[in-house]
Amino acid sequence: MADRYGGSMMQLLRFGWEQSLSCVFPVVIFLSLALTKYITLPFLPRYDWLLIICVLMQWWMLKSGLETRDELKVITLFHLIGLALEVFKVNMGSWSYPEEAYSMVFGVPLYSGFMYASVASYLCQAWRRLDVRLVHWPPFVFVVPLAAAIYLNFFIHHFWMDVRWWLSALVIIVFWRTAVLYKVGRRQYRMHLVLSFILIGFFIWVAENIATFFGAWTYPYQTEAWSLVDIGKASSWLLLVIVSFLIVAQLKLVKK
Template sequence: MSCIFPVAIFATLAVSNVIDIPFLYRYDFILLICLIVQLLMFRTGMETVDELKVIGVFHIIGLTLELYKVHMGSWAYPEEAWTKVFGVPLYSGFMYASVASYMCQAWRRLHLNLREWPVFLITVPLGAMIYLNFFTHHFIFDIRWILMIILVVVFIRTYVEFQVDDLKLKMPLVLSFFLIGFFVWIAENISTLFGAWQYPNQGEAWEIVHIGKISSWFLLVIVSFIIVAQLKHIKERKV
């Protein structure tokens, strides 16, 4: 249930890859389905107003990154669409938003509780540095490995408690970051196979996404989690 929005996107990618959609370009059709699914999730109570706001923020963050990366030639969206801006279809932001949707849904459904969460003055600048590195590494030294070492040090004591039915479990937070990043990498392979976007080495024929991309998703998941966690903490303090 926590993955319902990502699954909806995968299903749309798969169907639109094998069936011609009348009157719509494929990317426009995917955007339309994303909007409909979000509306249905909200109207049926599966998604709260606060969760919808978080997803909106992630759509903007993801779309900004997409615009920059496509401009730099990191990947491309080769198909035509009416809803493309500077070569980037607007549905692409929803792929980032789907990760936020999963986090929000899992947080509520699994009753997540963070223990030993670092202070605001550490997590927020760290998240900002990670996000900025996705932009600056095209011009200066890529510090992702330095950031990963810092992350391990900062979150080494942090763990997350969660509940499945009546069973209470816990997991080191760094491990959960890696696991989410790994499964997002698998999702990325499925997405590129269905033609959601295209890396330079996939122009003539599909190839598996380089395993090094796991590190990118690991870091991006942390940025996502920090934003969600801080918003949750702010809301709890208000309550």
């Protein structure tokens, strides 16, 4: 019994270690947000320093071998996708960046794209470190249109009805049989894909609370004083995680 308990604890520690290594880029972003909030860096505005830190971090991850060139390509794609969404949302008044910066495009600091890129970085790193495999992955003709519809809904719901709950139902239907196989050491584990979406979406919502607390961006109801991010935002982050996972998974399968 003691050996079994000890083995489970070792597996949990291994899993935590692999997850920690996969989260290096997001952790650096959060630490940078905290540092620049309480310590004023010279010569440049805060958002510009955040951009420099993110670029240097990406360079170091590539040079050190922590990140591969293929993963950098995926992360760059997510940076562009995220930046396009940021420009639209900020100009629609969904949230704002209250501070000034030289590296701004239509009111959006360029470092913001790295927040989306950090999600892709985590997915790519965890995929490789945990040797992720997919079981009963749906056909291309279902996955790509669904991912595109989820992403487009972030834009069109400002002008038309919000169909996020319909899309969430479609995700459950399309991926009902899909599971993720991953390894911790030599042991393989299995998790239902929809459950993994929910767990990742929740933790990103927690991360969003941390980010808004450190002034990464501000929602309209946080302009006077910081408050907990509306739990309804968790559904948005859940859908964003789904889009991110679908893009990464499809690129992995195409390359394979």
